[in-house]
Amino acid sequence: MSDFLDELAARVPKERLLQDTAQLLPYESDGLTAFRMRPLAVLLAESAEEVVEVVRLCNVHDVPFVARGSGTSLSGGSTPVEGGLVIALNRLNRILSLDPERQLAVVEPGVVNLAVSEAAEPYGLYYAPDPSSQSVCTIGGNIAFNSGGAHCLKYGMTSNHVLSLEAVLADGTLVELGDESLENVGPDCLGFFVGSEGLFGIALKITLRLLPRPESYLTLLASYDSLQAAGDAVASIIESGLLPGAMEIMDRLAIEAAEAAVAAGYPDSAALLIVELEGEAAEVAEEAKLLRRLIGESGAGVVREAADPEERARIWKGRKGAFSAVGRLSPDYIVQDGVVPRSCLGEALAEVERLGRRHGLRVANVFHAGDGNLHPLILYDGKIPGALEKAEALAGEILQMCLRLGGSITGEHGIGMEKRAYLGDMFGPADIEVMRELRDVIDPKGLSNPGKMFPDGSAPALTAHGPHPLEKAGIISRE
Amino acid sequence: MSLVVSSVAELQDGILAGRRLLPRGGGTKTGLSSDLPGFEVADLRPLRGIVEHQPSEFTITVLAGTLLSELETTLAEQGQYLPFDPVLVDRGGTVGGAVAAGIAGSGRLRYGGVRDFVLAVEIVDGRGRLVRGGGRVVKNAAGFDLPKLMVGSVGALGILTEVCFKVFPRLSSAMTVRADYDSLEEAVAALQTLRGGPHDLDALDLDGSCSLWARVVGLPASLALRAEKVRSVLGCAEIVDTAVSDEYWSTVRELGWIEGETFLVKVPLTPPRIPGLDREVAGVCSSRYYSAGGQQAWLGLSSMEQLRELDRVLSGVGLRGLVVLGAGGPVLLGLSRDRELVERLRRTLDPRGLFRDIDSLAAVACDTK
Numbered sequence: 001m002s003d004f005l006d007e008l009a010a011r012v013p014k015e016r017l018l019q020d021t022a023q024l025l026p027y028e029s030d031g032l033t034a035f036r037m038r039p040l041a042v043l044l045a046e047s048a049e050e051v052v053e054v055v056r057l058c059n060v061h062d063v064p065f066v067a068r069g070s071g072t073s074l075s076g077g078s079t080p081v082e083g084g085l086v087i088a089l090n091r092l093n094r095i096l097s098l099d100p101e102r103q104l105a106v107v108e109p110g111v112v113n114l115a116v117s118e119a120a121e122p123y124g125l126y127y128a129p130d131p132s133s134q135s136v137c138t139i140g141g142n143i144a145f146n147s148g149g150a151h152c153l154k155y156g157m158t159s160n161h162v163l164s165l166e167a168v169l170a171d172g173t174l175v176e177l178g179d180e181s182l183e184n185v186g187p188d189c190l191g192f193f194v195g196s197e198g199l200f201g202i203a204l205k206i207t208l209r210l211l212p213r214p215e216s217y218l219t220l221l222a223s224y225d226s227l228q229a230a231g232d233a234v235a236s237i238i239e240s241g242l243l244p245g246a247m248e249i250m251d252r253l254a255i256e257a258a259e260a261a262v263a264a265g266y267p268d269s270a271a272l273l274i275v276e277l278e279g280e281a282a283e284v285a286e287e288a289k290l291l292r293r294l295i296g297e298s299g300a301g302v303v304r305e306a307a308d309p310e311e312r313a314r315i316w317k318g319r320k321g322a323f324s325a326v327g328r329l330s331p332d333y334i335v336q337d338g339v340v341p342r343s344c345l346g347e348a349l350a351e352v353e354r355l356g357r358r359h360g361l362r363v364a365n366v367f368h369a370g371d372g373n374l375h376p377l378i379l380y381d382g383k384i385p386g387a388l389e390k391a392e393a394l395a396g397e398i399l400q401m402c403l404r405l406g407g408s409i410t411g412e413h414g415i416g417m418e419k420r421a422y423l424g425d426m427f428g429p430a431d432i433e434v435m436r437e438l439r440d441v442i443d444p445k446g447l448s449n450p451g452k453m454f455p456d457g458s459a460p461a462l463t464a465h466g467p468h469p470l471e472k473a474g475i476i477s478r479e
Numbered sequence: 480m481s482l483v484v485s486s487v488a489e490l491q492d493g494i495l496a497g498r499r500l501l502p503r504g505g506g507t508k509t510g511l512s513s514d515l516p517g518f519e520v521a522d523l524r525p526l527r528g529i530v531e532h533q534p535s536e537f538t539i540t541v542l543a544g545t546l547l548s549e550l551e552t553t554l555a556e557q558g559q560y561l562p563f564d565p566v567l568v569d570r571g572g573t574v575g576g577a578v579a580a581g582i583a584g585s586g587r588l589r590y591g592g593v594r595d596f597v598l599a600v601e602i603v604d605g606r607g608r609l610v611r612g613g614g615r616v617v618k619n620a621a622g623f624d625l626p627k628l629m630v631g632s633v634g635a636l637g638i639l640t641e642v643c644f645k646v647f648p649r650l651s652s653a654m655t656v657r658a659d660y661d662s663l664e665e666a667v668a669a670l671q672t673l674r675g676g677p678h679d680l681d682a683l684d685l686d687g688s689c690s691l692w693a694r695v696v697g698l699p700a701s702l703a704l705r706a707e708k709v710r711s712v713l714g715c716a717e718i719v720d721t722a723v724s725d726e727y728w729s730t731v732r733e734l735g736w737i738e739g740e741t742f743l744v745k746v747p748l749t750p751p752r753i754p755g756l757d758r759e760v761a762g763v764c765s766s767r768y769y770s771a772g773g774q775q776a777w778l779g780l781s782s783m784e785q786l787r788e789l790d791r792v793l794s795g796v797g798l799r800g801l802v803v804l805g806a807g808g809p810v811l812l813g814l815s816r817d818r819e820l821v822e823r824l825r826r827t828l829d830p831r832g833l834f835r836d837i838d839s840l841a842a843v844a845c846d847t848k
Contacts, residue, residue, distance in 0.1 A: 100675070101671065101750075101751055102749050102750075102751060103674070103675075124675070145620065146620050146624070148618065148620070152618065154590070155590070155591075156591060156595055157618070157620075159624065159627065160591055160594075160595050169820075173819065175816075175817060175819070175820050176816040176817065177816070177817050177820070179747065179797075179798075179799075179816075180748075180749045181747035181748050181749055181774050181775070182587075182591075182592060182747075182771070182774045183583070183587075183592055183745070183747035183771065183774050183775040184581060184592075184594070184630075184631055184747055185581065185631055185745060185746075185747060185799050185800065185801035185811060186631050186632075186633070186799070186801070186811055186815070186817070186821065186837065187628055187629070187630075187631050187632040187633075187635070187636060187817075187821055187824070187837075188581065188594050188627045188628055188629075188630045188631050188632075189628065189817045189820050189821060189824075190627075191594050191624055191627025191628065191630065192623065192624050192625075192627055192628040192824075194624065194627075195620060195623070195624050196623055196624075212674070212675060212676065212677060213677075214677065215677030216677075235535060238535065238537065239534075239535055240648075241558055241648035241649075241650065242648070243647060243648060279677075279679045280677055280678065280679045280701075280705055280708075281677075282701040282704045282705050282708075283679060283697050283698065283701050283705060285701065286697075286698040286700045286701040287698065290698075339614070339616045339617075339618050339619060340616070341533065341536050341616060342535065342536055342537075342617075343533070343535045343536060368618070371616075371617045371618040372616060372617065372618065373618050406615065406616070407614070407616050408614040408616050408618070408619040408620075408621050409621050410619070410620045410621050411616075411618040411619060411620060412618065412620050413620065414620050414621075415620075415621055415622070419621075423621065423622065426614070426621050426622070427611065427621075427622060428611065430608045430609065430610055430611075431610055431611045431612065431622070432622075433608075434604065434608065434610045434625075434827075434828070435622055435623050435625075437827045437828075438623060438824060438827055438828075439623075440827075441823045441824065441826065441827045442820075442823065453622070
């Protein structure tokens with residue numbers, strides 16, 4: 001091991017190779033603070049070439065490595081590995097080119113999600129995937145976990161917006177997947193790489209697709225006296241043939257917390273529905289008529305439309321900051337991420353409520369209703385012995401419910417560390433065996449982000465450490 | 480000899496018995512499913528039917544041999560459609576063929592291609608295992624994205640037995656605007672102007688006579704206004720009579736304009752590359768069509784010699800091609816950047832080499848030079 005560190009130290013300046021306990025501390029966990037592990041060292045990489053060289057060195061010495069951006073993973077996807085190296089990619093944060101004509105941007109993995117849209121803005125373009133942590137999370141992490149966001153309903157997740165990438169595979173091989181076109185021929189290896197949770201390697205140069213900004217938005221708020229009623233409204237909108245850009249629901253606990261945090265102007269109610277239409281002005285105007293009729297028939301209480309871009313921004317700020325806001329109500333919480341068929345939303349929410357009562361735990365709900373993606377937020381106090389285990393048990397029961405209703409154990413956070421035990425509930429033995437074989441052929445030594453996704457990986461013990469400091473400050477949020 | 484597949488178990492048995500199989504559905508994509516020396520055809524047409532359709536979920540799961548036309552009819556009854564706009568539907572194309580070929584039509588412009596709408600797959604791999612990937616819900620991030628890997632895999636990594644699609648509501652009103660240009664450069668410039676604007680177009684194609692065809696789909700009340708906006712942006716353009724546009728789009732979808740040629744090749748690209756590529760291949764490809772907002776070229780050729788020449792041109796300009804129609808040639812043309820990775824995946828999913836080998840197909844292209 002010391003050979004490895006010696007060789008590494010000979011290649012990179014001391015100030016970029018962190019080895020002291022105090023320096024390593026911030027890297028011990030990510031957005032899933034319940035898992036902690038002190039890495040052997042952290043390399044603050046400064047170039048793609050350096051990352052390739054270090055991955056190859058790791059292979060020579062059989063040292064496991066974990067790539068890390070801003071560490072916002074909610075599934076523990078960037079939790080360090082014992083005796084392993086953390087390759088921090090935040091300094092690879094250049095937007096290498098932005099081509100309005102081809103509607104694409106070429107970026108390094110450490111570029112922050114929102115920075116892409118900001119750079120594209122002068123050209124009337126934007127980068128569509130918008131995870132709630134978009135002001136902090138990086139494109140590299142988005143690719144590893146195929147991140148979603150509130151606006152996936154119409155235009156899909158990260159995978160649908162990546163045109164090509166250059167990556168170093170786990171064994172040090174360089175690959176180039178995809179090209180500038182939205183179309184492809186041959187097996188879609190690019191699509192296969194995205195969402196592989198860092199188990200295949202590290203993306204180093206990424207070409208993203210940019211979209212023209214919609215000409216018009218209509219953002220509507222509607223309050224309901226039950227979650228069930230809000231869920232039914234979503235079902236009726238989907239069945240009407242409307243295809244909104246986003247449909248989100250928040251429950252009372254989340255509404256109150258968001259109000260207290262950002263004064264989004266949400267009505268006081270048991271459930272709140274946000275629907276956003278986007279597109280050509282003439283089309284949005286027509287769709288709005290249909291939407292208003294459906295909302296009128298849905299038993300909504302207060303109905304309000306954003307009058308200007310500022311009000312729209314406020315509505316979304318409240319929604320995207322809801323989880324960190326709820327965190328103020330409790331010293332600790334677990335964010336669950338599951339998917340149910342959309343027609344089962346009402347049933348699922350009632351079941352979450354029942355399960356919460358049975359466990360004696362408060363659960364707040366903020367979720368992407370349009371695609372059935374639930375995010376129950378389980379509140380607990382880690383200082384009370386057994387409370388974390390109880391919250392984990394409830395989280396597990398919610399996932400089992402998602403599967404029972406025909407859904408998925410994760411919509412957008414990935415399996416990571418957190419849900420490894422449940423992979424076998426969603427897939428059969430042959431499915432998992434094949435996934436393992438595909439992993440092995442790309443990473444024969446099992447060095448790239450080991451212990452994630454597959455059920456039997458070794459894991460550090462579960463510990464209660466409270467929310468991430470950035471989360472406490474309201475800078476990042478779990479969603 | 481062929482293996483008629485009426486159940487997944489029959490397919491598994493065939494593979495376990497070591498039979499080398501070339502999957503075929505409707506056989507419409509002759510470049511991908513014509514008889515291959517050393518292979519038996521696995522005829523998947525009997526493996527058909529809707530497994531699950533939940534209209535309110537906007538998902539549908541079907542067996543691989545299901546006719547695209549049957550799938551579309553089932554969806555249309557609920558006001559739904561496949562947004563990637565499959566081709567060769569009336570000619571008898573099947574679901575498995577559409578996904579394995581990874582070919583989308585002009586309508587992929589609006590919401591995405593095949594890869595963007597496949598939620599889950601079941602395949603039989605080269606070891607005879609029935610393997611499932613993805614999930615039957617519209618959003619899912621669990622496990623490796625096997626569904627995407629199978630899109631465009633042309634029978635080299637496994638044989639598709641079942642596919643779950645995400646579908647969208649279909650608004651039936653459509654209007655088409657056509658503008659004629661003197662040069663391809665002018666037409667591409669107009670295409671780029673439209674792509675950069677707020678127009679939510681359903682299709683935007685450029686035909687071989689430098690005419691731009693823009694299709695607008697949406698609610699009836701705003702349709703005329705939206706189409707008129709497109710027309711005014713394009714200048715000397717006209718709104719096409721419905722009967723004419725219906726026939727036009729139907730011909731495009733069935734690749735009907737290619738009748739005269741032997742081979743048809745799909746080449747992914749971006750609009751700014753169109754004029755350059757068009758010049759390069761003008762002497763080789765007698766017909767050329769640019770669809771889906773200029774993201775894919777359809778190139779028609781008449782002889783194997785021209786196909787070899789096209790392979791050379793594509794390699795030279797760093798593009799790839801898929802020979803969709805025309806038996807006896809290679810499957811992939813041009814530059815292959817991901818060959819090593821594909822080869823590794825193939826070794827894993829098909830260790831005995833029972834399926835067609837993508838590398839050797841690329842080699843065919845080299846050998847025939």
